[in-house]
Amino acid sequence: MASAGEVMNNKQVILKHFIHGAPKESDMVVKTGSIMSLTAEAGSNAVVVKNLYLSCDPFMGSRMKKFEHPDFVSFKPGFVSIGMPGLTAWAGFYEVAAPKKGENVYISAAAGAVGQLVGQFAKLMGCYVVGSAGSKKKVDILKSKLGFDEAFNYKEEHDLDKALKRCFPEGIDIYFDNVGGKLLDVVLLNMRLKGRIAVCGMISQYYLSQPEGVHNLLHTIRNRIRIEGFVVFDYLPQYSKFLEVVLDLIREGKIVYLEDIVEGLENAPAALAGLFSGRNIGKQLVVVARE
Amino acid sequence: MASAGEVMNNKQVILKHFIHGAPKESDMVVKTGSIMSLTAEAGSNAVVVKNLYLSCDPFMGSRMKKFEHPDFVSFKPGFVSIGMPGLTAWAGFYEVAAPKKGENVYISAAAGAVGQLVGQFAKLMGCYVVGSAGSKKKVDILKSKLGFDEAFNYKEEHDLDKALKRCFPEGIDIYFDNVGGKLLDVVLLNMRLKGRIAVCGMISQYYLSQPEGVHNLLHTIRNRIRIEGFVVFDYLPQYSKFLEVVLDLIREGKIVYLEDIVEGLENAPAALAGLFSGRNIGKQLVVVARE
Numbered sequence: 051m052a053s054a055g056e057v058m059n060n061k062q063v064i065l066k067h068f069i070h071g072a073p074k075e076s077d078m079v080v081k082t083g084s085i086m087s088l089t090a091e092a093g094s095n096a097v098v099v100k101n102l103y104l105s106c107d108p109f110m111g112s113r114m115k116k117f118e119h120p121d122f123v124s125f126k127p128g129f130v131s132i133g134m135p136g137l138t139a140w141a142g143f144y145e146v147a148a149p150k151k152g153e154n155v156y157i158s159a160a161a162g163a164v165g166q167l168v169g170q171f172a173k174l175m176g177c178y179v180v181g182s183a184g185s186k187k188k189v190d191i192l193k194s195k196l197g198f199d200e201a202f203n204y205k206e207e208h209d210l211d212k213a214l215k216r217c218f219p220e221g222i223d224i225y226f227d228n229v230g231g232k233l234l235d236v237v238l239l240n241m242r243l244k245g246r247i248a249v250c251g252m253i254s255q256y257y258l259s260q261p262e263g264v265h266n267l268l269h270t271i272r273n274r275i276r277i278e279g280f281v282v283f284d285y286l287p288q289y290s291k292f293l294e295v296v297l298d299l300i301r302e303g304k305i306v307y308l309e310d311i312v313e314g315l316e317n318a319p320a321a322l323a324g325l326f327s328g329r330n331i332g333k334q335l336v337v338v339a340r341e
Numbered sequence: 342m343a344s345a346g347e348v349m350n351n352k353q354v355i356l357k358h359f360i361h362g363a364p365k366e367s368d369m370v371v372k373t374g375s376i377m378s379l380t381a382e383a384g385s386n387a388v389v390v391k392n393l394y395l396s397c398d399p400f401m402g403s404r405m406k407k408f409e410h411p412d413f414v415s416f417k418p419g420f421v422s423i424g425m426p427g428l429t430a431w432a433g434f435y436e437v438a439a440p441k442k443g444e445n446v447y448i449s450a451a452a453g454a455v456g457q458l459v460g461q462f463a464k465l466m467g468c469y470v471v472g473s474a475g476s477k478k479k480v481d482i483l484k485s486k487l488g489f490d491e492a493f494n495y496k497e498e499h500d501l502d503k504a505l506k507r508c509f510p511e512g513i514d515i516y517f518d519n520v521g522g523k524l525l526d527v528v529l530l531n532m533r534l535k536g537r538i539a540v541c542g543m544i545s546q547y548y549l550s551q552p553e554g555v556h557n558l559l560h561t562i563r564n565r566i567r568i569e570g571f572v573v574f575d576y577l578p579q580y581s582k583f584l585e586v587v588l589d590l591i592r593e594g595k596i597v598y599l600e601d602i603v604e605g606l607e608n609a610p611a612a613l614a615g616l617f618s619g620r621n622i623g624k625q626l627v628v629v630a631r632e
Contacts, residue, residue, distance in 0.1 A: 230558065249561050256559075263554010267521065268547075270540050270570030277568040279561030 060086040068116035072257040072326040078319035106334035135163035141285035146248040159228035161188035163333035184328040238266035249279040308332025351377040359407035363548040363617035369610035397625035426454035432576035437539040450519035452479035454624035529557035540570040599623025
């Protein structure tokens with residue numbers, strides 16, 4: 051293990067080119083050629099930081115595309131960043147969805163980094179909570195480890211409308227949307243009066259050349275539904291509050307946080323690409339160093 | 342003219358059958374056969390009311406369809422009701438869209454019963470206001486009589502995205518949606534950060550066998566957009582406040598209310614059907630009696 055003051059190989063995950071579809075392992079390359087010094091310049095205020103973990107989040111895929119927007123910058127090829135799914139779950143559930151005790155909450159991509167926390171926050175509020183995910187293993191974990199009342203594998207449901215009506219005979223008050231597309235369309239048919247849809251992500255749509263059409267928006271009128279998109283960066287002022295409360299909850303055993311840990315920076319490209327095929331269970335992390 | 346105590350022909354507009362598409366004149370029939378007495382029963386608290394006007398509103402078309410929903414009842418064939426577009430404009434603009442001075446406001450079906458008021462409310466708040474409508478005459482009225490800053494005829498714009506970008510080079514803060522469908526989809530591309538879409542109606546969608554798909558909901562995330570449907574009946578407690586304020590504004594000449602008046606109950610079916618082809622300018626009324 052390297053420590054401050056040493057000289058070592060600089061292992062880097064390099065983005066080879068801006069991507070078009072979902073990120074693939076082959077869009078990145080791991081390089082170890084160059085030598086770097088781990089010494090902070092004498093007399094400067096710089097410190098040397100040792101990163102133990104890297105975060106892998108779906109939003110990183112969109113930064114690998116070339117697009118222009120005042121609030122977002124593409125990664126320059128050769129640059130990797132981390133996300134904050136915990137604050138995302140916190141802000142999206144408490145601030146955007148404005149939950150009330152006893153409400154019916156549905157979460158898609160429920161075994162992901164964000165969804166697992168939303169479900170547990172909702173249970174702590176006394177809500178009835180249903181999640182969907184893409185494998186039997188994930189569905190089992192939702193029910194056995196994360197305390198969801200119900201869960202289903204969307205890949206095995208031929209009729210998603212029926213699946214939702216089975217889980218929510220009285221309809222949905224809050225939909226925490228991580229996927230968008232067809233599922234969102236069917237959810238609109240099942241929302242209760244004054245229901246809220248917090249749009250956190252639309253992972254099913256990011257890499258389609260033409261996003262799917264949503265046909266049931268007429269239901270927003272009849273049932274007075276609010277659909278609201280949000281971005282975690284708007285809630286950074288709440289970060290320390292969030293951390294304080296959530297770390298307490300974890301210490302007290304009231305919530306758990308599942309992590310899917312991959313060893314070694316050289317495996318980061320596969321871990322990132324895996325997010326888009328649903329490989330991970332819980333938050334995807336890459337261990338860069340073990341101490 | 343009949344007065345209380347008389348006996349007269351009972352002229353009725355009868356719904357012949359539940360409809361499937363948009364209401365057509367031929368879906369209704371005017372009957373004058375039966376005789377009715379205009380006398381209230383002696384000793385009862387009943388009063389005889391003389392109706393001078395009938396209101397024609399798009400929502401009446403949906404009541405002519407057969408569908409089941411806890412909050413709505415279909416008209417029984419043979420029953421007609423009135424709407425309240427003024428309170429709709431009031432609630433949708435002030436309560437749902439939550440406007441701020443100087444914001445950019447776009448209104449579709451802007452020369453209709455609701456749209457014309459929303460535009461004038463927005464101007465009173467110091468907003469920049471653009472409306473669209475389906476004829477040159479309506480566009481002229483929006484600019485010359487209703488004080489809109491800009492207006493365009495959507496039927497003459499081959500590229501609605503370009504039309505919106507021309508009218509809103511800095512984007513839209515509030516979209517008051519009366520039409521839904523393709524236009525809503527293009528509006529999503531032009532919403533500013535924290536923009537609000539108040540969904541009042543989707544007249545372009547009501548009578549399609551399959552509603553159009555909306556593809557650009559991903560923008561709700563990036564731009565933190567809120568889409569919220571509403572129904573005027575939820576705001577009935579504000580009716581007297583609304584009436585007081587708006588009648589004052591009309592008396593002071595600060596707003597006008599355009600009405601499209603058709604003479605005689607026998608012309609009501611054509612007036613109602615005309616709403617769905619965009620025949621009317623302003624609120625559609627049918628004069629039943631002149632005193």
